[in-house]
Amino acid sequence: MDKNLTSFIEVAADSDFSIHNLPYGIFSDTKTQAKADNRRAGVAVGEYVLDLSVLESAGLLDLAGGPYFNQPTLNAFIDSGRDNWQKARATIQTLLSDADSTLRDDTELQKKALFKQADVTMHLPVHVPGFTDFYSSKEHATNVGTMFRDPNNALLPNWTEMPVGYNGRASTVVVSGTDIVRPSGQLKPNADERPIFSPCKRLDFELETAFVVGKGNQLGQPIAVDEAFEHIFGMVLLNDWSARDIQKWEYVPLGPFNAKTFASEVSPWIVTMEALAPFKTSCPTQEPKPLAYLNETATDTSFDINLSVELLPENAESATVVCETNFKYMYWSMAQQLTHHTITGCKVEVGDMMGSGTISGPTPDAYGSMLEIAWNATKPVTLAGGETRSFIEDGDTVIMKGYSEKDGVRVGFGEVRGKVLPALSFDFDH
Amino acid sequence: MDKNLTSFIEVAADSDFSIHNLPYGIFSDTKTQAKADNRRAGVAVGEYVLDLSVLESAGLLDLAGGPYFNQPTLNAFIDSGRDNWQKARATIQTLLSDADSTLRDDTELQKKALFKQADVTMHLPVHVPGFTDFYSSKEHATNVGTMFRDPNNALLPNWTEMPVGYNGRASTVVVSGTDIVRPSGQLKPNADERPIFSPCKRLDFELETAFVVGKGNQLGQPIAVDEAFEHIFGMVLLNDWSARDIQKWEYVPLGPFNAKTFASEVSPWIVTMEALAPFKTSCPTQEPKPLAYLNETATDTSFDINLSVELLPENAESATVVCETNFKYMYWSMAQQLTHHTITGCKVEVGDMMGSGTISGPTPDAYGSMLEIAWNATKPVTLAGGETRSFIEDGDTVIMKGYSEKDGVRVGFGEVRGKVLPALSFDFDH
Numbered sequence: 001m002d003k004n005l006t007s008f009i010e011v012a013a014d015s016d017f018s019i020h021n022l023p024y025g026i027f028s029d030t031k032t033q034a035k036a037d038n039r040r041a042g043v044a045v046g047e048y049v050l051d052l053s054v055l056e057s058a059g060l061l062d063l064a065g066g067p068y069f070n071q072p073t074l075n076a077f078i079d080s081g082r083d084n085w086q087k088a089r090a091t092i093q094t095l096l097s098d099a100d101s102t103l104r105d106d107t108e109l110q111k112k113a114l115f116k117q118a119d120v121t122m123h124l125p126v127h128v129p130g131f132t133d134f135y136s137s138k139e140h141a142t143n144v145g146t147m148f149r150d151p152n153n154a155l156l157p158n159w160t161e162m163p164v165g166y167n168g169r170a171s172t173v174v175v176s177g178t179d180i181v182r183p184s185g186q187l188k189p190n191a192d193e194r195p196i197f198s199p200c201k202r203l204d205f206e207l208e209t210a211f212v213v214g215k216g217n218q219l220g221q222p223i224a225v226d227e228a229f230e231h232i233f234g235m236v237l238l239n240d241w242s243a244r245d246i247q248k249w250e251y252v253p254l255g256p257f258n259a260k261t262f263a264s265e266v267s268p269w270i271v272t273m274e275a276l277a278p279f280k281t282s283c284p285t286q287e288p289k290p291l292a293y294l295n296e297t298a299t300d301t302s303f304d305i306n307l308s309v310e311l312l313p314e315n316a317e318s319a320t321v322v323c324e325t326n327f328k329y330m331y332w333s334m335a336q337q338l339t340h341h342t343i344t345g346c347k348v349e350v351g352d353m354m355g356s357g358t359i360s361g362p363t364p365d366a367y368g369s370m371l372e373i374a375w376n377a378t379k380p381v382t383l384a385g386g387e388t389r390s391f392i393e394d395g396d397t398v399i400m401k402g403y404s405e406k407d408g409v410r411v412g413f414g415e416v417r418g419k420v421l422p423a424l425s426f427d428f429d430h
Numbered sequence: 431m432d433k434n435l436t437s438f439i440e441v442a443a444d445s446d447f448s449i450h451n452l453p454y455g456i457f458s459d460t461k462t463q464a465k466a467d468n469r470r471a472g473v474a475v476g477e478y479v480l481d482l483s484v485l486e487s488a489g490l491l492d493l494a495g496g497p498y499f500n501q502p503t504l505n506a507f508i509d510s511g512r513d514n515w516q517k518a519r520a521t522i523q524t525l526l527s528d529a530d531s532t533l534r535d536d537t538e539l540q541k542k543a544l545f546k547q548a549d550v551t552m553h554l555p556v557h558v559p560g561f562t563d564f565y566s567s568k569e570h571a572t573n574v575g576t577m578f579r580d581p582n583n584a585l586l587p588n589w590t591e592m593p594v595g596y597n598g599r600a601s602t603v604v605v606s607g608t609d610i611v612r613p614s615g616q617l618k619p620n621a622d623e624r625p626i627f628s629p630c631k632r633l634d635f636e637l638e639t640a641f642v643v644g645k646g647n648q649l650g651q652p653i654a655v656d657e658a659f660e661h662i663f664g665m666v667l668l669n670d671w672s673a674r675d676i677q678k679w680e681y682v683p684l685g686p687f688n689a690k691t692f693a694s695e696v697s698p699w700i701v702t703m704e705a706l707a708p709f710k711t712s713c714p715t716q717e718p719k720p721l722a723y724l725n726e727t728a729t730d731t732s733f734d735i736n737l738s739v740e741l742l743p744e745n746a747e748s749a750t751v752v753c754e755t756n757f758k759y760m761y762w763s764m765a766q767q768l769t770h771h772t773i774t775g776c777k778v779e780v781g782d783m784m785g786s787g788t789i790s791g792p793t794p795d796a797y798g799s800m801l802e803i804a805w806n807a808t809k810p811v812t813l814a815g816g817e818t819r820s821f822i823e824d825g826d827t828v829i830m831k832g833y834s835e836k837d838g839v840r841v842g843f844g845e846v847r848g849k850v851l852p853a854l855s856f857d858f859d860h
Contacts, residue, residue: 188588
């Protein structure tokens, strides 16, 4: 990384979108153009979006097998392979650098290719064929086990042997900014009575990241752990919205279903693994040593990514930070997750999203869900305006942010933001 | 249903594909044409496939918004709506009837439009955006609970309150005829020792059906139970391949994952709900009465469909029937499953497949999995050639069949057939 590299576009020191980042997203400029849905690919730089379809049309971004960017998803570009990922990044970085005159001195081209982020609408960056959620934070699994099972045996025996995961629901992966209608379903408030149908009373967030699969495999052909990292294109922030009371009643024996399938909300910009490479770090020590199929040769298989959650009640003057944690606390690496996912021959596909699981750190201020922060509603959190929260209330907005920083270079994710709307009213006439 | 309706095409009395059926599938005729992959839609009739793209080109099947059938999946046709489903069925039935001369007397058209099923290759009939598996046979859930939990409390308390389900893996829904490589993964043979990495030793089938979603919903908008049936296009047979030993070690607390995601195999022909309508019957009595959101007005919400499983070991002279059961034993209806799935606002999409769960009947000869048939390996089954089985061995072929029959009219599914190949060999050099 050349940390002296700068762009002719002004980038604030605290911007997530430095020239070292260049995350990919899908945007439409409904605010400046008449056409309703003109989705295409861009990269974020400072407060701008650079329209890659314009660069492509102008012959400045000529990728093998292209064009790729005048499309409503990034899947075709991602599927075109690592050589194209590298060429695109290098080309875009050069075009944005203040040492290169091509875009810097062409104000006409700039006018066509640069949009203020404030003037565009962001969309889901990829079509998501499959969504899987892991459970790879030891602190989170321990906290949940302590609250709901046995504090002395909080971790289940399989937890240290495999990256436990489950299939999520791809159809409800939504982009940041999507309002979340409070789900209704079956709750069981009294052990001795039948369940009731009710709006969820324990609505929660889960602070996660997700990686985007960049290269699939064939059915029946597992991905070796030392090759798995090459199958990952990039990462996003993920708020894995959860209905704790629905979950508690439904999840034995087949796992969470209705409690999770109403919305999984992601940040719009995919930060590439290339941009994150300078921030590599090691996973926590894995003891016992994983079985051979999960045993990685590399040791720097995690990333130092600062993560936070803010709560903003309706009409509040300011948001309150309720969690500050870091991706590096994750026990299992993304490569181990992907290898475990495919070890029985399961096929993964370009655009699949794989959630990390809630990322809790070692201290209470680093817990990644309200369930843990307010410790099963026994320690409500006081927000800036004086309100308290054990779970998420109607009108609350949950904002998750993430960034890496080193030697003055910042590579960030922006945010995933979602507001909770009141539950639907139901009228059952029979 | 006009049971006197007959086709000019000869249909054997025991054929699944009478003129009353007309199931939709995707085929290619690699055996008669040079072009490698010419996938298009057809319906099965007797021993033939009728090529719908040819009828469409000839102007004999003119649907609103079409053409639909010269495509590699049925999604666009299904998505075009119920009016088109009805018109297509009525038109095709007329064209195949011996009372109509259009196709009957046009040998040139017949030559172009009719293929022997033996000469075509069948493919997945739909692109499957989402795959969900329910657990709706009380007998199956009771058997599993009796073996692995507590015979006196075999059913978990939520089971009679909701159609318990979990998210499956859509990417590994495969069509009948796909070979199944025995999966490898983590097994825990000894409680006091660490798990081992090994080929699955308890490979099993699960006899299921799946329904195909014909009409989706909007995110946040549940489908009312009395409207849910209208969202279903048709049904297929499903062999939900399961690795029992992998499942046992991995599934607490988040449910089955690697144990199921290596393959879910379906029959190639989608039998429509219209074709199945004459075979409606009631679900078992639901006690307690379901909560209002699951409480259906209609009472004939199940179907009388005979189902069977045959095992054919490699080199065996004949297959052995190991299970004969019926779809009507399912406790929860498909409408209830779909409503429960969407009650929190989860979006479902055209082409989604929703598995019934293993369909076990009340007696041991009606159990829908080897786990139950051989009662956790305590009662091995003797096959026709004298071999015994507790689970599925390498080289075994599992064949599932299904049909409805009433007043001399037969509407069947054909079969889903899968052969098990030996596990991969792994070489971990670290």
